[in-house]
Amino acid sequence: MDNNQTTKHYRGLERKIRDSIIMMSFIPMVLILSMILYQFYFSYQKKVYAHLEELILKHKQTIDSFLIEKLADIRFLSNTCGIMELSDETILQSRLVSFQTDYDNVFVDIGVVDANGVQIAYAGPFKLGKAAYTNADWFQKVKNEGFVISDVFLGLRGLPHFIVAVKVSSEPGAWIIRATIDFVKFNTLVHNIHIGETGFAFILNKNGECQTQSMTQDIERQMAFYHNGFNRLPDKQVNIFQKKNASGVDYIYVTALLKNGDWMLVYQQQTSDALSKLHHAIKLTVIMLILCAVIVIVLTYRISKRIVHLIQRSDHEKQQMNLKVVETGKLASVGQLASGVAHEINNPVAIMVEEAGWMMDLLEDDILINNESKDEFKRALDQIRTQGNRCKQITHKLLSFARKSDAVMEDVHINSLIEEVVNLTAQRAKYSKIQIDMKLKPNIPLLKLSPSEMQQVLLNLINNALDAMDKDGGIITISSRFTNNTLIEIDVQDNGQGIPESNIAHIFDPFFTTKPVGKGTGLGLSICYGIIQKMGGEIEVQSVLNKGTCFRIKFPVKK
């Protein structure tokens, strides 16, 4: 019950230590890491955004300048050559060839169209002949505005393309020179922007139609989605925003207006892809955190266990010490009491014995009392004297238990002392069929103690051991040894009946005896205890019922 409670107490303590260590190590770790991660996230995101903005801005400028350049090329052509010259298809053809060599095959074909939208001359791979462009959007526009860069359309040839056209106003009437831009060449301008796994760019017109070759990736084609891209205030050339698409995937969109706001360059990339490095860092951090956590928890478990173990041990030692202090104090106070009692009792007993002696003397002379009563008187007086002597013995033992050191301390060979005592008890042991073995180590240093008192202690222990044996004999082993160069130990071990556990605690108490009344005073072991304590040693007992008892005397050796 009690034991159970103390284990519970230590478990609780262990848990408390463990929890507080874990808390103390985790809270700052998590706080710092999350703060760093937070800061890192934002700065990284900013960096990615800036990078994308710059990239798109650059491309926007490239594309814009490409378009303007092409327009300028056509305008130059129209300015340098007259309508007559260009109406000649062979000249037009040679112009196209020189354009193509000069401008890296950007121009696919060139056509000259009159004010009514009918093509007068054409040079290029398609046999377009006298095609009529009267209803084409671009024709309407070029007529009104003087130049056009059209949206992408399929047109007569049935392939996606767009044209650059310039109106030349001259006599007899206005005419238009028109060139088709190589769609593939144009596409590469945009397709160059390809970052990560999901990042790509495309161009939309105001109707939300793709002006570049559609990529395999799914493009968000809802006009409403890009609407605000077109409606952005022009103070910022590039807009960047983050939005979930229809399927719920988070995307980063970067938009820039092209061609005076007719077209819009759109770059889109999955956020997770754009910030993949960041996510990588987060993943790494989390893994590290978990790893640290595991290490901390394991270490904490071990440390808390060790701390509690140490505490438990020191508690135990303290408890033992307390017990010892209590025991010593008890014996000391009992000793004082006993010596007081002995002093006070001794004189009355002496008087009683003396009076009894006097009565005996008188009885010798008196002839008036008959013989029978005389014998009875004598017996009674003898008894008084005997009991008086018994009292005397008890008081003398009590006093020797309590008395202060009066014995002479000498350097003693403990082994020879043991041998002497064993010789003294050999006779009694032989009668009881008991064998006394000695296991004495030779290397024991001299001990400073009172030989007569030590003899008394050993005699007492051996006599007790002899008493503990049954009628059929047994073995008493007396051993001595020198351990760790610091401690001399003397064991008196018997294989007798042992001491019940309930008696062990009282074994050194004065007047504690298991012998019948009158056989033992219960002072032997108390006296031994007192003597050993006085000499700076310790005496302890270990006993197993029916197996035997071992008294161990320890003397520390001072260097």
Added chain:
Amino acid sequence: MSITNILLVDDEISFIETMAKRLNKREFNVSIASGGQEALDFLANQMTIDVVVLDVKMPGMDGIATLQAIRQKYPLIQVIMLTGHATVDSAIEGMKNGAFDYLMKPCAIEILISKVNEAFRAKQQHEEKIRNARINEIGQSFESARDIINSLT
């Protein structure tokens, strides 16, 4: 052999009274004193005491002090210390101060008597030696006187 004169000194009057009776019965001449000072007073008046039996532990003037006083004033008187118990140490100190022996209380009367007798014998021997020394001295002075006379004649 002459009767031994004993002085018993102890603060336990009833103890020494009984003991005195018993010793008287055994043909000793016993006096008692209940303390150290009383014992010295008694000795001052009565010069015939042979053996003093002295308790070590007494109120007032204790056994050891009394012993020292007796040994100083009456060096021929033998003293036996009577000790109650653990005052064996003081008994030993008494012996060093010239006590004849010591006994543990309570003690059997026979043992006390034998010790008293020993002490008495020791005293007698001592006195005899002194006597002999005196006789020798007288003899010598007598001899020397005769020598002088002889020389004169």
